Amino acid sequence: MTFDAEILIAGGGLTGTALALALARAGRSVALIDPAPAAVRAAEDFDGRSYALALASVRMLRALGLAQTIAEHAQPILEIKVSDGRAGEGPSPLWLEFHHAEIEEGPMGHMIEDRFLRRALLAAVEAEPRITHLDGERVVGQAPEAGAVTATLGSGRRLSGALLVGCDGVRSETAKRAGIRRTGWRYGQTALVCALEHETPHHGIAHQFFMPEGPLAILPLPGNRSSIVWTERDDRAEAIQALDDAGYLTALRPRFGDFLGEIGLAGARYTYPLELSVAQDFAAARVALTGDAAHRVHPIAGQGLNAGLRDVAALAQVVDEAARRGEDIGAPDVLARYARWRRFDTAALAAATDGFNRLFSNDNPILRLGRDLGLGAVAHLPRLRRGFIREAAGLTGDLPALMR
Amino acid sequence: MQAAETSVDAGEVAKFEAMAAEWWDPNGKFKPLHMLNPCRLDYITAQIAAEFGRDLSSDRPFADLRLLDIGCGGGLLAEPMARLGADVVGVDAAARNIPVAQTHAAQSGLEIDYRHGSAEDLAAAGESFDVVLNMEVVEHVPDPLAYLTTCQLLLKPGGLMICSTINRNAKSFAMAIVGAEYVMRWLPKGTHEWRKFITPDELYGYLDGAGLRPVDRKGFVFNPVSWSWAISPRDLSVNYVTASTKPG
Numbered sequence: 001m002t003f004d005a006e007i008l009i010a011g012g013g014l015t016g017t018a019l020a021l022a023l024a025r026a027g028r029s030v031a032l033i034d035p036a037p038a039a040v041r042a043a044e045d046f047d048g049r050s051y052a053l054a055l056a057s058v059r060m061l062r063a064l065g066l067a068q069t070i071a072e073h074a075q076p077i078l079e080i081k082v083s084d085g086r087a088g089e090g091p092s093p094l095w096l097e098f099h100h101a102e103i104e105e106g107p108m109g110h111m112i113e114d115r116f117l118r119r120a121l122l123a124a125v126e127a128e129p130r131i132t133h134l135d136g137e138r139v140v141g142q143a144p145e146a147g148a149v150t151a152t153l154g155s156g157r158r159l160s161g162a163l164l165v166g167c168d169g170v171r172s173e174t175a176k177r178a179g180i181r182r183t184g185w186r187y188g189q190t191a192l193v194c195a196l197e198h199e200t201p202h203h204g205i206a207h208q209f210f211m212p213e214g215p216l217a218i219l220p221l222p223g224n225r226s227s228i229v230w231t232e233r234d235d236r237a238e239a240i241q242a243l244d245d246a247g248y249l250t251a252l253r254p255r256f257g258d259f260l261g262e263i264g265l266a267g268a269r270y271t272y273p274l275e276l277s278v279a280q281d282f283a284a285a286r287v288a289l290t291g292d293a294a295h296r297v298h299p300i301a302g303q304g305l306n307a308g309l310r311d312v313a314a315l316a317q318v319v320d321e322a323a324r325r326g327e328d329i330g331a332p333d334v335l336a337r338y339a340r341w342r343r344f345d346t347a348a349l350a351a352a353t354d355g356f357n358r359l360f361s362n363d364n365p366i367l368r369l370g371r372d373l374g375l376g377a378v379a380h381l382p383r384l385r386r387g388f389i390r391e392a393a394g395l396t397g398d399l400p401a402l403m404r
Numbered sequence: 405m406q407a408a409e410t411s412v413d414a415g416e417v418a419k420f421e422a423m424a425a426e427w428w429d430p431n432g433k434f435k436p437l438h439m440l441n442p443c444r445l446d447y448i449t450a451q452i453a454a455e456f457g458r459d460l461s462s463d464r465p466f467a468d469l470r471l472l473d474i475g476c477g478g479g480l481l482a483e484p485m486a487r488l489g490a491d492v493v494g495v496d497a498a499a500r501n502i503p504v505a506q507t508h509a510a511q512s513g514l515e516i517d518y519r520h521g522s523a524e525d526l527a528a529a530g531e532s533f534d535v536v537l538n539m540e541v542v543e544h545v546p547d548p549l550a551y552l553t554t555c556q557l558l559l560k561p562g563g564l565m566i567c568s569t570i571n572r573n574a575k576s577f578a579m580a581i582v583g584a585e586y587v588m589r590w591l592p593k594g595t596h597e598w599r600k601f602i603t604p605d606e607l608y609g610y611l612d613g614a615g616l617r618p619v620d621r622k623g624f625v626f627n628p629v630s631w632s633w634a635i636s637p638r639d640l641s642v643n644y645v646t647a648s649t650k651p652g
Contacts, residue, residue: 002513027461146425324449325442326484327441327445327484328512333438333441
């Protein structure tokens with residue numbers, strides 16, 4: 001069969017570009033169809049967005065050729081401190097500390113700004129001869145047939161492939177057209193996200209404060225800067241976001257504390273409504289879903305992009321193994337292998353982060369005592385602690401080859 | 405597809421398409437074959453790559469290899485081999501399978517020479533191949549030695565034959581006949597006659613007697629926990645596969 005490309009990818013975000021690279025490196029031909037113009041994707045200014053890459057994700061990006069970008073621009077997370085607190089009171093005395101020295105694999109994660117990761121992936125895509133990058137183009141229709149799938153683009157152009165992958169986010173049109181429904185709910189909470197400059201060094205330490213209003217995560221960026229994910233009830237988040245920068249910082253200070261000295265904004269402010277949204281199937285006829293198109297989990301543990309990259313590594317491996325056997329890479333039994341592999345992990349992650357949030361976003365004194373004792377217990381049980389760290393580093397479960 | 409367009413009416417084409425869809429439905433009538441297929445393909449591709457020095461990560465690694473699939477059915481092995489670049493002939497004793505396999509190959513954009521007939525017909529016509537796939541056939545033939553001798557004649561010197569079958573012991577009776585045919589209903593009752601099953605040593609004897617040199621044997625083992633098949637170097641107690649070469 002002569003296809004325009006063996007795999008058509010709808011969406012050129014981080015998972016779409018990473019998938020294109022992983023497949024192309026395994027010898028497959030790929031068309032990457034990205035509604036955003038390349039110039040937008042290549043913008044150089046820091047916009048305040050950044051990601052906590054788990055160790056497994058870092059390994060995968062290195063395997064895809066991004067080692068230099070990570071070495072130059074990413075901040076290793078050397079330690080994670082988790083504590084329970086109330087605004088104005090500071091953290092409770094029972095701290096939970098995770099130090100990377102407790103697992104032999106090295107730093108449990110890296111913080112990287114969106115601009116560096118995005119541009120490095122884009123540059124790698126442009127340098128890869130097996131990828132046809134169609135930017136400023138959108139998939140508007142898809143038709144699966146017996147041996148192929150045809151995607152119709154906004155320009156009217158039609159492309160044929162063996163498989164169409166939806167990397168088009170939580171509102172995935174690819175999933176909708178394939179008749180895949182979603183299940184999920186809103187949490188009534190919104191994450192306020194921004195980058196801060198601070199007076200004193202962070203020493204590579206990430207903090208997670210569990211407040212009754214919702215958790216506050218402080219994640220170290222290169223230099224005296226940190227990224228924060230500050231979760232509040234929807235109405236409060238809306239009111240805080242409406243404040244000017246000075247008012248915003250005034251609201252943040254009692255939660256943040258003064259352990260890093262004076263703080264200031266270092267980029268734009270964002271809000272993300274928290275939601276759980278899982279596609280009822282990760283595959284349909286000649287269609288597979290990855291990243292937010294398949295599942296959007298509560299970002300409490302920073303696992304959104306990491307879960308998306310795990311989809312990418314799993315799908316790339318399933319497709320590569322099928323191609324080496326001579327199987328039709330878009331056949332239902334091949335796609336079922338991917339869906340089965342990722343559904344289990346995703347269900348576990350969704351349940352864990354959802355339960356975690358329900359337990360911690362609460363000011364009930366009994367729950368509060370319980371979780372303080374719980375944090376203390378975890379702190380004193382080395383096996384349990386290493387289990388938590390491995391989970392946070394993305395090293396648990398059935399790891400795809402690209403992440404080993 | 406050529407034949408379907410010229411000499412077969414539209415009702416027939418629709419019937420063949422429906423039968424092709426049935427053959428290729430991983431949850432349909434041929435589910436057991438679909439479940440076993442990745443394992444069979446892993447073994448076959450690894451053996452061909454090793455014997456002929458091919459790199460499975462390259463494009464069309466089996467280019468220039470002429471391959472025969474005996475008992476091709478709907479083309480579950482023939483299509484992957486053609487996709488890997490082999491020049492494939494598929495032969496089946498059941499005439500109804502041929503247009504079905506042809507229909508699906510056309511849908512997949514693959515060129516495969518499907519023929520109604522037997523290994524003996526091809527040998528009589530003087531055909532020869534680099535690779536002969538002889539999967540789950542030998543337990544159905546009346547005279548395995550005569551049949552495997554015919555298969556040997558179909559190989560070029562230095563050629564490779566992959567032959568899989570079912571062992572004969574209490575476990576294989578329980579698994580293949582009681583389990584697969586009666587309990588799981590994976591296969592129609594009466595598909596197998598346990599008496600005709602062949603032990604690995606017997607098969608090695610037949611292969612040797614047919615003028616072939618057995619070079620490898622492995623088991624295909626079903627894991628009821630992961631609900632999938634795997635290749636085992638040791639457990640040949642039920643389903644097993646062999647590779648043999650024709651001295652060149």
